[in-house]
Amino acid sequence: AAKIFRMAMPHTWGGLQLDPLAQFEVLEALTMVDASTGWCAYIGACSGGFLTAFLDQRVAREMYWDVDTITGGAIRPAGQATVFARYPK
Numbered sequence: 001a002a003k004i005f006r007m008a009m010p011h012t013w014g015g016l017q018l019d020p021l022a023q024f025e026v027l028e029a030l031t032m033v034d035a036s037t038g039w040c041a042y043i044g045a046c047s048g049g050f051l052t053a054f055l056d057q058r059v060a061r062e063m064y065w066d067v068d069t070i071t072g073g074a075i076r077p078a079g080q081a082t083v084f085a086r087y088p089k
Contacts, residue, residue: 003016003068004026004030004041004044004045005041005044005045005048005067005068005069005070006045006049006067006068007022007023007026007045007049008023008045008046008048008049008050009048009049009052009064009067010049010052013052013061013064013067014067015049015067023045023046026041027041027042027045043072044070044071044072047071047072048064048069048070048071051071052064
């Protein structure tokens, strides 16, 4: 309901598009209450929103057809992505 996982997504997609400082403030407040919650919010909010800025927007929109999609990521991924299932648009 708080749209935490949308805070890095662009406005044009229905995201909050918060600047990095505002995102850190949200994550800091969550972490002060519960560290695990803050960590999960960071992973869920930042991996998708930041990633979309570096992708072709058509591809990014296909990956994140729902801006509330929660993904995990790695700064230095070492594997290869494999599509297991395709979700309806």
